[in-house]
Amino acid sequence: MAKPSIPKGTRDFSPVEMAKRNYIFNTIREVFYLFGFQQIETPSMENLSTLMGKYGDEGDKLLFKIQNSGDYFKGLTDEELLSRNAAKLASKFCEKGLRYDLTVPFARYVVMHREEIAFPFKRFQIQPVWRADRPQKGRYREFYQCDADVVGSDSLLNEVELIQMIDRVFRKFGVRVCIKMNNRKILSGLAEMIGEADKIVDITVAIDKLDKIGLENVNKELEEKGIPAEAIEKLQPVIMLQGTNAEKLATLKQVLAGTETGLKGIEECEYILNVLENLGGTQNELELDLTLARGLNYYTGAIFEVKALDVEIGSISGGGRYDNLTGVFGMPGVSGVGISFGADRIYDVLNQLDLYPKDAVNATRLLFVNFGEAEAAFSMKVLSQVRDAGINAEICPDSSKMKKQMAYANAKQVPFVAIVGESELAEGKVNLKNMITGEQSLVTPEELIEKIK
Amino acid sequence: MAKPSIPKGTRDFSPVEMAKRNYIFNTIREVFYLFGFQQIETPSMENLSTLMGKYGDEGDKLLFKIQNSGDYFKGLTDEELLSRNAAKLASKFCEKGLRYDLTVPFARYVVMHREEIAFPFKRFQIQPVWRADRPQKGRYREFYQCDADVVGSDSLLNEVELIQMIDRVFRKFGVRVCIKMNNRKILSGLAEMIGEADKIVDITVAIDKLDKIGLENVNKELEEKGIPAEAIEKLQPVIMLQGTNAEKLATLKQVLAGTETGLKGIEECEYILNVLENLGGTQNELELDLTLARGLNYYTGAIFEVKALDVEIGSISGGGRYDNLTGVFGMPGVSGVGISFGADRIYDVLNQLDLYPKDAVNATRLLFVNFGEAEAAFSMKVLSQVRDAGINAEICPDSSKMKKQMAYANAKQVPFVAIVGESELAEGKVNLKNMITGEQSLVTPEELIEKIK
Numbered sequence: 001m002a003k004p005s006i007p008k009g010t011r012d013f014s015p016v017e018m019a020k021r022n023y024i025f026n027t028i029r030e031v032f033y034l035f036g037f038q039q040i041e042t043p044s045m046e047n048l049s050t051l052m053g054k055y056g057d058e059g060d061k062l063l064f065k066i067q068n069s070g071d072y073f074k075g076l077t078d079e080e081l082l083s084r085n086a087a088k089l090a091s092k093f094c095e096k097g098l099r100y101d102l103t104v105p106f107a108r109y110v111v112m113h114r115e116e117i118a119f120p121f122k123r124f125q126i127q128p129v130w131r132a133d134r135p136q137k138g139r140y141r142e143f144y145q146c147d148a149d150v151v152g153s154d155s156l157l158n159e160v161e162l163i164q165m166i167d168r169v170f171r172k173f174g175v176r177v178c179i180k181m182n183n184r185k186i187l188s189g190l191a192e193m194i195g196e197a198d199k200i201v202d203i204t205v206a207i208d209k210l211d212k213i214g215l216e217n218v219n220k221e222l223e224e225k226g227i228p229a230e231a232i233e234k235l236q237p238v239i240m241l242q243g244t245n246a247e248k249l250a251t252l253k254q255v256l257a258g259t260e261t262g263l264k265g266i267e268e269c270e271y272i273l274n275v276l277e278n279l280g281g282t283q284n285e286l287e288l289d290l291t292l293a294r295g296l297n298y299y300t301g302a303i304f305e306v307k308a309l310d311v312e313i314g315s316i317s318g319g320g321r322y323d324n325l326t327g328v329f330g331m332p333g334v335s336g337v338g339i340s341f342g343a344d345r346i347y348d349v350l351n352q353l354d355l356y357p358k359d360a361v362n363a364t365r366l367l368f369v370n371f372g373e374a375e376a377a378f379s380m381k382v383l384s385q386v387r388d389a390g391i392n393a394e395i396c397p398d399s400s401k402m403k404k405q406m407a408y409a410n411a412k413q414v415p416f417v418a419i420v421g422e423s424e425l426a427e428g429k430v431n432l433k434n435m436i437t438g439e440q441s442l443v444t445p446e447e448l449i450e451k452i453k
Numbered sequence: 454m455a456k457p458s459i460p461k462g463t464r465d466f467s468p469v470e471m472a473k474r475n476y477i478f479n480t481i482r483e484v485f486y487l488f489g490f491q492q493i494e495t496p497s498m499e500n501l502s503t504l505m506g507k508y509g510d511e512g513d514k515l516l517f518k519i520q521n522s523g524d525y526f527k528g529l530t531d532e533e534l535l536s537r538n539a540a541k542l543a544s545k546f547c548e549k550g551l552r553y554d555l556t557v558p559f560a561r562y563v564v565m566h567r568e569e570i571a572f573p574f575k576r577f578q579i580q581p582v583w584r585a586d587r588p589q590k591g592r593y594r595e596f597y598q599c600d601a602d603v604v605g606s607d608s609l610l611n612e613v614e615l616i617q618m619i620d621r622v623f624r625k626f627g628v629r630v631c632i633k634m635n636n637r638k639i640l641s642g643l644a645e646m647i648g649e650a651d652k653i654v655d656i657t658v659a660i661d662k663l664d665k666i667g668l669e670n671v672n673k674e675l676e677e678k679g680i681p682a683e684a685i686e687k688l689q690p691v692i693m694l695q696g697t698n699a700e701k702l703a704t705l706k707q708v709l710a711g712t713e714t715g716l717k718g719i720e721e722c723e724y725i726l727n728v729l730e731n732l733g734g735t736q737n738e739l740e741l742d743l744t745l746a747r748g749l750n751y752y753t754g755a756i757f758e759v760k761a762l763d764v765e766i767g768s769i770s771g772g773g774r775y776d777n778l779t780g781v782f783g784m785p786g787v788s789g790v791g792i793s794f795g796a797d798r799i800y801d802v803l804n805q806l807d808l809y810p811k812d813a814v815n816a817t818r819l820l821f822v823n824f825g826e827a828e829a830a831f832s833m834k835v836l837s838q839v840r841d842a843g844i845n846a847e848i849c850p851d852s853s854k855m856k857k858q859m860a861y862a863n864a865k866q867v868p869f870v871a872i873v874g875e876s877e878l879a880e881g882k883v884n885l886k887n888m889i890t891g892e893q894s895l896v897t898p899e900e901l902i903e904k905i906k
Contacts, residue, residue, distance in 0.1 A: 014493055041465070043460065062522075071537075096460050119861075142496055154851070398608045
């Protein structure tokens with residue numbers, strides 16, 4: 001057959017990539033556990049009735065649909081078939097689809113398991129999702145999401161803890177980040193104030209350009225977007241918003257004095273910032289940023305986004321508070337707040353900054369060279385002791401040429417090699433070579449374990 | 454909308470189930486690493502050209518196929534459409550399918566990555582697979598496989614190490630098992646000896662019934678299957694095969710004296726058993742079992758299967774040596790040997806024997822009750838210290854009724870609860886309650902950490 005390939009937009013992960021990815025997932029998972037979150041998993045495939053209509057028309061098109069088993073033509077008239085209406089017939093041919101994100105399956109999960117869940121439910125989920133997007137650099141058709149959410153609690157302490165989690169995750173990675181925070185209610189307040197509720201995205205996009213294009217051009221853009229002059233005038237202090245978070249909030253308080261929603265948003269931000277400050281603050285920068293408008297239709301309170309400071313890349317984590325997670329499945333009133341870590345981008349950041357701990361990548365610590373049956377028999381005895389001590393170790397299964405075995409050791413980046421030839425065998429000892437320093441020493445099995453541990 | 458559901462044959466995994474499953478996967482993974490295996494992952498979807506024809510006609514039908522995006526009717530004539538040939542048109546509607554096992558994707562991986570792989574390649578893979586099987590008790594449409602294989606080495610030391618791995622995994626689980634071993638070459642030798650190569654499965658099935666139906670009925674069954682009387686006569690010592698592994702091999706040596714292949718198989722078994730014995734043997738029983746015929750068309754040397762001794766359940770692990778893993782993808786001569794652990798059955802075994810370590814299941818060690826803003830502020834300071842010490846801990850985000858908070862603690866099976874009321878706050882101390890013993894004590898934050906660690 002032809003040379004095999006994999007579907008476009010998908011990836012194989014080789015051992016070194018896997019080790020790095022596991023390091024990322026393990027680090028995030030540790031922090032999730034540290035904060036009392038519990039893991040769940042949902043099936044890769046959901047009923048299409050669960051998925052369709054949840055991600056907009058564009059999202060529906062991007063769902064991977066699974067063809068029904070057996071005779072999927074059953075019940076279809078010739079006329080329907082010949083209509084060749086691909087979108088419409090997909091729902092006849094297919095009842096199931098692959099998960100598009102972790103949020104909708106989570107909402108479905110909460111509804112189905114409501115009786116057994118102890119609320120507030122702090123769940124995390126690390127699983128792949130699939131989207132039939134056009135593949136391009138950094139965008140895949142199969143990729144992992146790492147989500148943590150608290151549902152069933154309105155307390156802002158949840159927001160505080162999520163910020164602490166973000167702070168702790170990136171401290172563990174050794175990546176300097178800026179944690180940006182906004183609040184949907186502040187944006188709603190602004191829209192209310194200028195009487196242009198539907199222009200909020202235009203406004204945040206324009207404000208975001210201040211540094212690049214200057215105040216005059218920002219105002220011009222707002223004008224072009226149809227914002228009345230009077231409203232633009234009112235927005236001036238917001239566009240020019242600068243200083244510390246406290247200073248920004250003070251300015252906003254004046255600007256939004258007349259809007260109840262806006263003031264509520266400011267109050268929430270203040271509360272979160274105050275609690276954090278009393279706890280000693282975050283190690284990473286935490287910045288109030290009004291241009292943050294991610295998932296605007298979805299979030300109802302706090303909005304978070306994380307930017308790496310030392311690498312040019314999009315946001316590497318984000319989230320926020322939402323109302324009514326499960327309403328679409330007939331269970332109203334469940335609000336929540338969550339964050340999501342972008343594993344693929346974090347992978348790129350850690351690669352660029354070379355921040356992987358060496359021992360996260362090298363699995364095998366010790367390799368025994370194989371010189372033949374008698375030597376291998378002794379080596380395997382020592383090997384068992386080494387493994388009993390919890391050290392990852394192996395022996396070359398074939399007594400091939402020394403050069404080949406050392407090439408294997410190098411390819412696997414094994415830090416220690418154990419050589420047992422005739423003389424070592426006679427002495428019951430092992431010649432241990434440190435592959436990094438080149439140093440060699442003749443040691444007993446016990447000394448060997450001591451040296452490597 | 455209607456009450457949501459999930460596709461039949463799939464499962465949600467709730468926190469306790471996930472914790473148990475993670476314990477299983479982590480234990481197996483640890484042993485894989487201990488023996489120098491490296492993890493890879495392959496995409497959930499493969500090209501159908503990679504999957505089709507690899508699992509027999511029945512397997513092809515059980516593949517989950519993914520409908521092409523966009524206009525999947527393109528290029529189809531009306532006639533083809535109206536033929537309603539579901540199987541044939543599936544290959545027009547679908548180019549991709551979900552992974553059916555980990556072996557074929559692994560073979561595809563080896564071929565595609567041959568230039569970068571250092572052979573012998575010791576890889577493991579823990580990922581879900583999908584089969585459109587009729588769902589029934591214990592059989593799912595989405596389930597995990599845990600495979601470890603060594604490819605590119607003919608050495609029998611690989612077989613030895615795989616047996617050691619099985620032994621170590623089940624020792625770690627605390628499950629008593631019988632590791633059964635056979636060799637395809639011995640079975641081939643038997644077939645050669647009686648001149649009935651295609652009857653090997655009938656023969657092993659009949660032999661397997663000796664204990665249940667007795668010698669006479671076994672011979673009758675063989676006769677019914679068309680084995681000539683002379684051949685049945687020759688088989689008598691094999692049917693009655695008993696005693697230690699050494700005794701069995703001694704008998705087989707006589708019976709198979711005239712067959713080169715059979716003797717080779719005996720030699721391989723002897724070698725594996727001898728090496729293991731020199732290493733102190735296995736802790737679990739290791740039994741030569743000629744009735745083991747799993748994957749007969751696939752395996753070419755050793756065959757393994759693992760049975761739990763204290764639970765009635767099918768095999769919980771199995772594997773063997775195969776030739777020519779990658780031949781179908783144009784890369785001949787790559788042989789290998791591997792094992793697969795059945796996570797779902799191991800889950801059931803550990804459940805039945807109640808063998809999960811308690812701390813594998815309970816994530817959160819300490820819960821702070823929330824009595825209000827001031828108390829929570831102090832609690833969260835202590836909480837940060839506790840987390841810095843690596844202890845998984847949380848605080849109730851809402852200062853709801855004590856009863857509700859304690860119910861939450863119980864539902865999550867948290868072993869320690871920290872109570873900070875007005876008087877504790879005044880003293881800067883914490884009232885620590887051990888939820889198992891009921892014991893309470895007033896402690897400083899430092900003492901708290903000491904007590905829980």
